[in-house]
Amino acid sequence: MNGCSTRFIAQLESALTANIRLHSVDSFVQTYKVNHPEEVVPYTKTIYRYIKEGLLAIKPIDLPKMVSIRKRSKKVMKTNKKTLGKSIEERPEYINDRSEFGHWEIDLILGKKTKGEAVMLTLVERQTRYALGVKLEDKQSQTINRAVTHLISQYPIASITADNGSEFSLLSTLEAVDVYFAHPYSSHERGTNENFNGLLREYVPKGTKTTTPKKVAAIEHWINHYPKRLFNYKLPVEMLKLANFNLKFGTFLLKLHNTGNFLMKVFLFWVLHRTTIIIKGKSTL
Incomplete structure (x- = not known):
């Protein structure tokens, strides 16, 4: 040294x-x-x-x-599990390539895996890697739907990608968002959330009791302020703010375009040629 x-x-x-x-x-x-x-x-x-x-x-x-990096062994998994709704194969390319903001992956974090124990619901936005965490008293599908419905009212959630667990069986009944289900036993298809869960396990190791709502909020804050090499070491919370700005700015420009006013359209043309605001994650995780 x-x-x-x-x-x-x-x-x-x-x-x-x-x-x-x-x-x-x-x-x-x-x-x-x-x-x-x-x-x-x-x-x-x-x-x-x-x-x-x-x-x-x-x-x-x-x-x-x-210490956890190890060679993954190839396993032959059962594939006869029924898909709960729209397959991930139907997910549009603009979601797959992360070119559009507002598409999330969802998962559940279990503590000691004892019956009746509280769980943590997590959602991660695919483009910005911004994460949400909510403590739930149980993992019943009705409980999860209520929590997701509340989050939809608070955040720009256009679609959700879930695994094929029974706890997510009612997500496809939500009218406000598109819901896609990964293939059974294919956690790599929700790589953004899996990567997030790995970081989360530093705070909540497997086999430990699910933490309090206050600590869940602290975990959420910590992870959203964790620098990402993908974004040149910017924070997920910074990327979320930028994405929200882009979304509002785009809506404003669309309204200008729809006015039909010639001068407004000239202004819009000038803005589109002078302004470039793009965030697009290139990682597969």
């Missing part, structure tokens, strides 16, 4: 061994470089090598993803 900034090492160790991590190794390295361009900062891969060699106070166990 010759020549490496000692201040960087101290702050890195403090940030990544905290009870609640606000950074990954990579996001901390990149953010620190921007804020301290005059200091010598190692590459992300170098930091991981230091950790493996025991040169830092950070241990692999402090980074759950580092």
Whole structure:
């Protein structure tokens, strides 16, 4: 570690061994470089090598993803489970390629998996990776529909993609949104939510009791303020604000166009050629 900034090492160790991590190794390295361009900062891969060699106070166990990476074995799964509604195969390409804002993936997080225990409902917006978390008293389909109906009134939710669990069996009855169901035993088809759940498990490990509504709100805040390399280390909450602005701005332009006023249409033409506001995630997760 010759020549490496000692201040960087101290702050890195403090940030990544905290009870609640606000950074990954990579996001901390990149953010620190921007804020301290005059200091010598190692590459992300170098930091991981230091950790493996025991040169830092950070241990692999402090980074759950580092110790959980393993080769996935191919399994032959049953495929005779009935789809609950519209198949993911019917999902439009503008949802698949994340070019349109307002399309979410839904899942349930179970604690100790005991009967009657509370659960956490999670939704993640595919384009911005913004996440919502709601504690529910049970995982009955009626309970989930009530919660989702409330969220639809609070957030721009145009579609939802769910797995084939019975707890989501009533989602297709919702009239306000399009609902698509992944193939049975195909969690990779909801990669955005699966990736989010991996991050969530740092806060709520498997086998632990589902947390309180206050802590659920804290978890939601933490994850939405977690820098994403995909967005050049911007935060999901920042991406959501930008997407909401784009949505409102687009609605405003549409209203201008529909006025039929020639001058308004000239103004609209000028705006469309001078303004480019695009957010599009390229990751598959």
